[in-house]
Amino acid sequence: MRKMKPRVIVTRRWPAAVEQILAERFDATFNEGDAPLSPTQLKAAFLNFDAILPTVSDKLPAGIFPDADIRTRLLANFGVGFSHIDIDLAKARGITVTITPGVLTDCTADIAMSLLLSVARRTGEGERQLRAGGWAGWCPTHMIGTKVTGKTLGIIGMGRIGKAMARRAHFGFGMDVVFYNRSKVDDGETRAMGARQLASIDDVLAEADFVSLHCPGGAENRHLINAERLGAMKRGAFLINTARGDVVDQKALVAALREGKIAGAGLDVYDGEPAVPAALIETENVVLLPHLGSASEETRVAMGMRAVENLVAFFEGRPVPDRVV
Template identity: 75%
Template structure:
């Protein structure tokens, strides 16, 4: 018999077709996040669960005894929503989808950077509301991007891709913080400088772009103290995970003018977004669009398929994280 799998959200039709051919597949046709009770039931009934970032899988969601499920094939590179230790205790393999969403996420980081610096979202809202009265020399003065300094927190695949766009596209100087030493052709050709602490990056950067993992280790990495350490006219860009930023501290920093603005694609507790953020004009907000292109979402799905096929054929999975 084919392995029984459940797909927790709707995926691109191309990928769903492949899944239905390869496995005995149950699709969540409502495309509404499964409840914790439904997820617990899935552990008892399916050989594999294919979750997304919208599925919270803390330790409490896992069964106390044995589980039918042997594989969690995560649709996404980040997996902080999954308690990997709980999975390990039950002998459940966890995989993710690295690499294929690098460029699209870096594109969104630059979209946010440009949008908030040049007040693009604010300008569109003014125009669409019918309140634009015409060009004038002092209208919606923003911040220049070209030639400024970008600070990257987390110089992995997406951090490097964002730095490339900033440096080669806009002549920006690149400084970065990474927990481990990064010294390769990619960073050298950009003349990117690795600084010893996050605070050193914050002191130099006009734009700070976050590309570090979410989860307990980095929760509120950007807290009130670090937001205050940024340059007063600087902007914060987050395409990593919402919990990396203390949202209440960010709101306070934006309201007080401690920083000039922020561009956010991810939120702590999404899809809920604080009303204070939604009201602010110096914030550009996107609904988690980092990987949202047809090419990337299909590639992500096919990565999950590749991992699942390898797992059930008894081969090493390419993208195992637990």
């Protein structure tokens, strides 16, 4: 008797090349409309599929997990973050969770550097003015921004993406790098950049002209950057967030931007996205992107293929390469 292929559901559209492989290797159900699945649909998926392939836009808190008759044995997440999944409950229910690390490092660092440059040099404001027909021509005092070269970059979370951002800043723009990381980081890469590890987040905030966040989201780091810490930054400093939206207290950030406590911010992620507070949208000295960190063809395909590798390994009974629990 022919062995049945594992039933898997892909919660959003993935690159066509990856979906083709999934269709060949598994009994795959795709979300043709590409609209986020409802909580009811996600809960039903646990009862009907051997694996669920979610993304950061799929919230999987405790209430989504059925109390009994769970068929799902694997959550093969499309992305490196997993704060949208109740990891403890997944572990308790015997569900393996995997992620797609490594492959999105460079693209996310590219976006972080793009945000830094854009907010420092006011390119978003300038483009809006020009498109609206408000540019009256060059003059010496028009749209004055902040020089980037030679300034100090502070990194919060010196992992793969934090190091990639630091490389771009140091070797590309001659920036000094200071950083905070929970564990000691002392390797050839950081030494080559002359990057200095400081004892606390507050130490980094006090010294940096630009602060770039590269730490995990979730309960432990929720509102890590709050009103007090925004107040600890230099008045002329800028905050860049390509990590997770919940790391920043958005109300406190709006207040800091409007009151001039910091000079500006660049955001690619939001707390409760895709909702973005109107107060942020209405604030001029912030650059806003719609979660584009990994949005290149090469990276999104690589992420999908990494998830496929985890799927294949799991259902062949081999250790999964990117297991969280």
